[in-house]
Amino acid sequence: MASRKIELMVGLFVVIAFAATMMLAMKVANQGMSGNGDTYQLLAKFDNIGGLKPRSAVKVGGVTIGRVEKIFLDPDDYTPVVELAIFKEYNEFPETSSVSILTSGLLGEQYIGFQPGFTFDGIEMLKEGDYIEDTKSALVLEDLIGQFLFSRDND
Amino acid sequence: MVSWLADVGAGTLNKLRAIGRATQILWGAVVAKPQPIKHFPLVIKQMHVVGVKSLSIIVVSGLFIGMVMALQGYTILVDYGAEGSLGPMVALSLLRELGPVVTALLFAGRAGSALTAEIGLMKATEQLSSLEMMAVDPLRRIIAPRLWAGLISMPMLAIIFSAVGIIGGHLVGVDWLGVDAGSYWSIMQATVEWEEDVVNGVIKSIVFAFVVTWISVFKGYDAVPTSEGISKATTETVVYSSLAVLGLDFVLTALMFGI
Known part of the structure; x- marks a missing residue:
């Protein structure tokens, strides 16, 4: 035994x-x-997502409300589409909300800053599968430096 | 001058003879007429001795090393606002270096010395000679199962060590210091490569397992069969294994991650 x-x-x-x-x-x-708790999916189109990765955070004023679920290319117009998984407890965002890709610190990782929009009559809440229309792309440092040098040449 | 030269020569010849005897043991135990099915229960028993019984020390040291690395790494990284890189820092150092190396050092101290003492005492009490009298080859009956058990157990222990260490890093980094859980895992996932980091770490620990167990069984089998000889052999096992592991680690790192 x-x-x-x-x-x-x-x-x-x-x-x-x-x-x-x-x-x-x-x-x-x-x-x-796979995150904590139930989520619902929102979509957002960007011109450039910079260094955004799946599982990056989605934040409203620094509070994490969800994660980037996946990133893929729209087959029709070749723009990057980001799928956001937002926690179910935050399900009251108006469709005038906007998202932008931000960087935490100079060298930090990139995340999605979510800016809730205003609500008034005729504005509906974002639902599962909706596109967020108002998006701001990631700042690409090289482009910024290029613009800076270009504008100096004009002086 | 001449006698000094003769000493050097004698020392070299002794070392070469020892290497020769060690290779003979390895050959007799592993290569010549292996009986994997007949000796499988013996290997299981030895895996219990060298593997399962080392589990507690491996898990505890892995947890604390992961926790300390997260704490130390955080204090540096937070200055640059890069505390999100804590995950890859902890994971890469554990998978590439600390997992295989610290496991091998602990294994040499915990299991290797025990192997040497056990085999040495078997030799001193003439159990090995009795086996030979009964036409049982002690190399195959005593040495081979211990070699195989060490070779199988240690890579498993190293993997457990790394995994527990990463959890320890999560405990301190995320649950205590407040690094974002998503960035801890996501940047780790984006940085750690399966072949480059995990598989190379496992290869390292297989090499260390081979060296440490080989030294342990050889030192036991080759010990002078007195109490003094066994104590010397046990000490030498730990010293030689540790030196071999640290030296080989540099060579392997240079081969795997060097230019």
């Missing part, structure tokens, strides 16, 4: 090692860890 117990412990050891391997694999395969 003692050898049965040893076999059991070794089996457990192998299973733990396998679980650890799976955990490392998931981290690389970029799946699992």
Whole structure:
């Protein structure tokens, strides 16, 4: 019976090692860890998404309200489309809201800044699958430097 | 001068003889007439001794090393507003270096020394000779299962070490210091490569497992069969294994991640 117990412990050891391997694999395969709680999806088109990545944060005034679910290219007009998974508890955003891609700090990662719009008569709330019309693209530092140099030449 | 030269020569010859004996043991245990099915239960038993019983020390050290790295990394990174890079920092240092190396060092201290002492005592009490009297090859019956068990267990321990360390980093970085959980995982996922980082770390730890277990069983099998000889062999196991692991780590790192 003692050898049965040893076999059991070794089996457990192998299973733990396998679980650890799976955990490392998931981290690389970029799946699992599907946020916390229920979400609904919103879409936004940008001209340029810069360094935005799936699972980047969506923030309203610094408060995280969701994550970037996935990023893909619209097959018709070749513009990047970002799918946002917003937590269900924040489901009262008017369709005049706007989103912009911001950077936290000079060297930090990029996130989506969500600016809730005004509500008045005839304005509906954003629902699952809606496009957010008002978007501002990421600032690309190289473009900015280029513009700066160009404007200096004109002086 | 001449006697000094002779000492150098004698020392070199002794080392070469030891390497030769070690290779003979390895050959006799692993290559010559392996009996994987018959000896499989023995390997399981040894995996329990060297693997399962090392689990607690591996998990505890992994957790604390991950936590300390998150704490130290955070204090530096926060100055540059780059605390989001905490995840890849913790994960890469664990997967590439600390996981394989610290596991190998702990394994040498926890399991390697025990292997040496056990085999050395078997030799001192003439159990190995008795096995030979009964026409049982001690290399295949005693050494081979221990070699295989070490070779299988240590990479698994290293993977567990890295995974637990990353969770420890999450505990301190995210739950205590307030790094964003999404950026901890997402930047880690974007940075860590499966082959470049995870597989290379596992290859490293397989090499370390081979070296540490080989040194352990050889030192035990080759020990002078006295209490003093066994104590010397046990010490040498830990010292030589640690030095070999640290030296090989530099070579492997240069090969894997160098230019």
